[in-house]
Amino acid sequence: MARRKKRKKARRTRKTNVLRPFLIILFGFILIAGSYWIYKRFSQREVVSLPKVKASREMTREVNLYFADGDAQKLVGEKREILESPNLVKEIRELLDELIRGPRNKNLARTIPPQARIRSLYLDYNEAVAYVDFTDNITKYSSGGSTGEILSIYSVANSIIGNFAEVKEVKILINGEEAQTLSGHIDLTRAVGFSEGIIKGR
Amino acid sequence: MAPGCNSRRLHQIKMKKLAIVLFLLLISSIWLSTAQAETVTVLIDGKKHTDNFFIYNLEGKDYVSLADTRDLLNLSVSWNAVAQRVVIESQKGKISFLVNNPRVVVKEKIRYLNYPARLFNGGIIVPMEFLTEIMPEILDCRIDWDLAGRCLQVTSKGKVIIGDKEDNPAVKLSSRDFKKGASDKTGSYLRKKRKSSTSKSYRIDLVVIDPGHGGRDPGAIGRKGLKEKDVVLDIANRLSKKLKQKGIKVILTRSRDEFIPLDERTAIANRNRADLFLSIHANAAFTRRANGFETYYVSEAVDDHARAVAAIENSVLELERKGVRKKMDDTLHAILWDLAYTEFRVESIEWGEIVQQELNRKIRGENRGVKPGPFYVLKGAQMPSLLVEVGFISNVVEENRLRKSSYREKITEALADSILRYKRLYEKKAGFTR
Numbered sequence: 001m002a003r004r005k006k007r008k009k010a011r012r013t014r015k016t017n018v019l020r021p022f023l024i025i026l027f028g029f030i031l032i033a034g035s036y037w038i039y040k041r042f043s044q045r046e047v048v049s050l051p052k053v054k055a056s057r058e059m060t061r062e063v064n065l066y067f068a069d070g071d072a073q074k075l076v077g078e079k080r081e082i083l084e085s086p087n088l089v090k091e092i093r094e095l096l097d098e099l100i101r102g103p104r105n106k107n108l109a110r111t112i113p114p115q116a117r118i119r120s121l122y123l124d125y126n127e128a129v130a131y132v133d134f135t136d137n138i139t140k141y142s143s144g145g146s147t148g149e150i151l152s153i154y155s156v157a158n159s160i161i162g163n164f165a166e167v168k169e170v171k172i173l174i175n176g177e178e179a180q181t182l183s184g185h186i187d188l189t190r191a192v193g194f195s196e197g198i199i200k201g202r
Numbered sequence: 203m204a205p206g207c208n209s210r211r212l213h214q215i216k217m218k219k220l221a222i223v224l225f226l227l228l229i230s231s232i233w234l235s236t237a238q239a240e241t242v243t244v245l246i247d248g249k250k251h252t253d254n255f256f257i258y259n260l261e262g263k264d265y266v267s268l269a270d271t272r273d274l275l276n277l278s279v280s281w282n283a284v285a286q287r288v289v290i291e292s293q294k295g296k297i298s299f300l301v302n303n304p305r306v307v308v309k310e311k312i313r314y315l316n317y318p319a320r321l322f323n324g325g326i327i328v329p330m331e332f333l334t335e336i337m338p339e340i341l342d343c344r345i346d347w348d349l350a351g352r353c354l355q356v357t358s359k360g361k362v363i364i365g366d367k368e369d370n371p372a373v374k375l376s377s378r379d380f381k382k383g384a385s386d387k388t389g390s391y392l393r394k395k396r397k398s399s400t401s402k403s404y405r406i407d408l409v410v411i412d413p414g415h416g417g418r419d420p421g422a423i424g425r426k427g428l429k430e431k432d433v434v435l436d437i438a439n440r441l442s443k444k445l446k447q448k449g450i451k452v453i454l455t456r457s458r459d460e461f462i463p464l465d466e467r468t469a470i471a472n473r474n475r476a477d478l479f480l481s482i483h484a485n486a487a488f489t490r491r492a493n494g495f496e497t498y499y500v501s502e503a504v505d506d507h508a509r510a511v512a513a514i515e516n517s518v519l520e521l522e523r524k525g526v527r528k529k530m531d532d533t534l535h536a537i538l539w540d541l542a543y544t545e546f547r548v549e550s551i552e553w554g555e556i557v558q559q560e561l562n563r564k565i566r567g568e569n570r571g572v573k574p575g576p577f578y579v580l581k582g583a584q585m586p587s588l589l590v591e592v593g594f595i596s597n598v599v600e601e602n603r604l605r606k607s608s609y610r611e612k613i614t615e616a617l618a619d620s621i622l623r624y625k626r627l628y629e630k631k632a633g634f635t636r
Contacts, residue, residue, distance in 0.1 A: 021220045072492035073570065109489035144422030144430065145486030146591055147496070150504055150575055180464055180578055184415060185483075185589070187578040195504050 059084040063095055063163045066155045066199070067103040068111050072147050074200035075111075075155055077162075078103050092130060092160055092167075093121050099159055111148075111155035113141035119176060128168035129191050130160050136175050142183040149186045154195050161194040169193050244274065245355045255354065258327055263317050264347070265327040275341065275356070281326070288319065288326060295340040300545065301326060305584060308339050314475055406478060406625040408451040410471035412579070413438035414483040414589075417461025422486035424601035430484040431459065433604050437592065438482050440614040448622060468583045478553070478621065479587035481579050484604060486596035493597040494568030497557045498589045499550035500581060501574035549586035553624045557590055560616040560623070565609065567593060567600060586624075590617065 061084045066075040082094045096118055102110035116138040122131050142148060157170040169191035173179065179188045196202055239258050244251035255274065258265045268288065272279045278291045290297040295309040304318040313336060317329040330347050333354075338344045346355045413434040415421035421430030435456070442452040453474055455467045471479040485496070554572035562569045570591075580587045592613050593600040603609045 017215070017219055021224070025224075068487065068489055070489055070491050071568075072487035072489045109487070111488065113488075143486040143488050143596060144420075145594070145596065146483060146498060146575070146577075146589065147485050147492065147594075148422075148487040148596075151487065154504060184419060184421065184464070185575075185577055185579060187576040187581060189578075190576070192576075193503060198504050 061091075063098075064159070065095070065099050065103075066111070066158045066162070067099075067105075067108040068151045068155070069200055070107050070109065072109065072151060075151065075158060075198050076105075076108055076200045078105055078108060088164065088166060089121055089123060092123075092164060093118060095159060095163060096121070096132065096156070099155065111151045113138065113143075115141040123167070125166065128166060130164075130167045130170050131173055132156060132160075132170060133173040133176055139174060139179075139183055144183050146185045149182050149184075150198070152182060153186055153188070153192055154198050157192040158194055158199070240352070243353045245353060247356070247358055257330075257352075258322065260320070260322070260327075264330040264349075265320070265322070266330065266333055268319070268326040268328055271328070271333065271337070275337070290337075290340070292340045294342070297336060297340055303545070303584065306332070306336055308336055406450070406621075406628055408453065408474060408476045409445060409478045409480065409621060410453045410455065410474065410476040411438045411441055412455040412467045412471075412479065412481040414481055414579075416456050416459055419461055422484055422595045424595040424604075425490075425598055426601055428595055428601050428605055430486075430595055433484050433595070433610070434482045434592075435459065437610050437614055437617070440610065441482075441617050444614060444618040445621060448618070450621070450625070464578050467579055468581065468587070471587070472582070472584050476585055478624070479580070479583045479585055480617070480621070481587070481589040482617070483589060483591050484593060484595040485591035486594060488596075490597060493594045493600050494570045495558070495561045495565065495593055496570035496591050497554040497572045498575045498577055498580070498591070499547065499554055499572065500577050500583070500587065501547065502576060504573070504575050546583070546586045549628070550588055552627070553586050553620070554588050556623050556627075557588060557617065557620040560620040561590075561592070561613070564612045564616040565593075566603070 060081040063080055063082050064077040065080055066077055068074075069076050080095075080098050082091060082098060085091050085094075100112050100114060100116050102114065117135045119133040119135050121133065123129070124131070138152070142152065153172065156172065160170050161167050171178075171191040172182070172188050174182075174188075181188055239256045241254050242257050244253075244255045251274065253273070255270055256267060258267070268279060271277070272290075280289045280291075281287075282289075286301045288299055288301065297306060297308050299306040299319060301321055302318050304315045306313045306315055315329060315332060315336070317331070319326055319328045319332065321327075334345050334347050343356055343358045346357070347353075348355065413431070415431040416435065417431075419431065421434070423429055435458070438454055439457065442454055442457075445452050453470065453476065455470050456462050467481065468479065485492075551572060558569055558572055577589055580589055593604050595601050595604060
C-alpha cells in the first residue's frame with residue numbers, strides 16, 4: 001500500500017519535472033535567437049540618423065551622377081557638387097536627392113520619378129552593401145516599363161558605387177522591405193553591382 | 203525509506219529525464235538535418251551485395267547517393283563544380299544532368315525526372331526513378347526497386363558486367379527473369395510508357411505565352427490612357443490562335459484581365475514542361491522620345507558576364523576553403539541561381555535575334571536589339587525564354603500605333619513567325635546531332 005502511494009507520488013513529480021527541461025531549453029533558445037537577431041539588426045545599421053553637422057566652412061566634393069540619354073538606351077554621367085560630410089550616409093543621401101532632382105543637361109532624362117522619397121539609408125560596411133529604402137512612390141510613379149526600370153535601378157547603383165569606394169553593391173528596398181521588383185520586371189531580391197556596359201561610350 | 207534517500211532518487215529521475223530529453227532533442231535535430239537514411243538489401247543477379255547501400259527519404263521520396271550508385275555499378279562519374287554538371291559514362295553511352303534541374307540528357311535525348319537530383323550532406327543524391335528508369339539506358343542490366351520489400355534488384359541482361367566479374371549469365375533470377383527479353387511484359391510496358399510520356403526529343407511543341415501584368419497591375423500607361431495589360435493580352439490571344447493553327451500547342455498564363463504573381467508565370471511553363479517561354483510587354487521610360495522594340499533574355503546583370511563568371515569562380519574557391527556553413531549555402535544558392543540564368547542563354551539569344559529580325563521586318567520603330575537583364579519574370583525558366591517589349595507606350599506615336607488592331611496583328615505575325623523560324627532551326631540542329 002505504502003509502496004503504491006510512493007510510486008504515485010513519484011509519477012506526479014515526474015510529470016511536473018518532464019516539462020521543466022523543455023522550458024529551460026526553449027528559454028535558452030529564445031535568448032540566443034533573440035540576442036543574435038538584435039546583434040544582426042544593429043550591426044547593420046551603423047548610422048541612421050545623426051544630428052546635423054554644421055560645417056563651419058562649406059566644403060564640397062564633385063560627384064558623377066548617372067542619368068538616361070535621350071533614347072533611354074544608356075546612362076550618361078553628369079557632374080555635381082555635394083556638401084562634404086564626415087558622415088558617409090549623409091553624403092550618399094545628398095547624392096540621391098540630386099539624382100531624384102533630375103539632370104540639368106536638356107539632352108538627358110531623369111531615371112527616378114520626382115515623387116520618389118528615401119525612407120532610410122544604411123550601410124553594411126562588412127559586406128560593402130548600401131541599402132536604399134524608398135517609399136512606394138518609386139513604384140507608384142515609375143515609368144512602368146522594363147527599360148525605365150533598368151535605368152532607375154542602375155542609375156542608383158552606378159551613382160552610389162561610382163562615387164563611394166566603400167560601396168560595392170546596392171540593394172533597393174521598398175517601404176522597408178525586400179521587394180521582388182520595382183514595377184514588375186527586374187529582380188530586386190539580389191543586390192546590384194556597378195554596371196560598366198550600361199554607360200554610354202563604354 | 204528515509205526521506206533523504208527519496209529525494210536522491212527523485213534527483214536521479216530528474217537527471218535521467220533531462221538526459222533523455224537532451225538525447226531526444228539531439229536525435230531529432232540530426233533527423234531534421236539528415237532526413238531518413240535507411241540501409242536496404244541489394245541483390246545483384248539474386249546474390250546479396252555485401253556493401254551497405256543507403257536510401258535517403260526526403261519529403262516522402264526515395265533518393266540514393268550518386269557515389270554509392272557509382273561504386274555499386276562500376277560507373278565513371280565526373281562532376282564539374284562550376285557548371286554543377288554531372289556526367290555518367292559507360293561503354294553504352296552518356297547521361298548528363300544538372301543538380302536541381304529535372305532535365306536529363308540520356309544518349310543525346312532529353313528526358314525529365316519528376317524530382318531533380320539534389321545536393322545533400324555534401325554529396326549528390328538522385329531520385330529512385332533515376333536509378334530504375336534512366337540508368338538502365340546505358341547499362342546492360344535492369345534495376346528494380348521493390349518499394350514494399352525495401353529491396354533493390356540489379357538484373358543483368360545476358361552478360362554480367364557488374365557484381366561478380368565472372369561471365370556467368372542466367373543466375374537464378376526468380377520471377378523477374380529478363381534474359382530472353384521479349385517475354386517480359388512489365389519491361390516492355392515500361393519502355394513504351396517511357397517513350398510516350400517522359401522521353402522527349404529535341405522538338406518544339408509547346409509554347410507558354412505570358413501577357414505581362416494584368417488585373418490590379420495595369421503595367422505602363424500611355425499619355426492618352428492606353429494600358430499595357432490590355433495591349434499585351436490582345437496580342438497574346440492573337441498569337442495563341444495563330445500558333446494553334448500551325449499545330450503548336452499554346453498555354454497562356456492568363457487569357458483575361460487578371461492578376462498573376464510573377465513566380466507563377468515561369469512556374470506554369472516549368473510545370474507543363476514547355477519548350478519555349480515568351481513574355482509579352484509594352485515598354486516605357488521617362489524620356490518620351492524613346493521608341494522601338496527590344497527583346498530581353500535573363501542574365502545576372504545588364505552587362506557584365508565577366509563579373510558573373512568571376513563571382514562564380516570566387517564562390518567555388520570559397521567552397522573549397524569550406525567557410526561557415528551558412529556562407530556555403532549562400533554560395534551554393536548563388537551558383538545554382540546562376541545556372542538557372544545561364545543554362546538556356548545561347549538558345550534564348552538565338553531566338554531573340556530572330557524575334558528582332560521579324561519585328562524589324564514587319565513593324566516600324568527603332569530596332570533596339572537583344573539585351574540581357576536580371577528579369578524576375580524569366581528567372582528559373584527551364585527552357586529558352588524571352589521578354590519582348592513590342593513598343594513604347596510612353597511614346598505618343600507608338601501609343602497610337604499600339605491602339606490599332608492592324609498594328610497589333612503585324613506584331614502578332616512577327617512573333618508567330620519568329621517562333622516558327624526558331625522551331626525549324628532548333629529541330630534541324632537537333633536532327634543533325636541525333
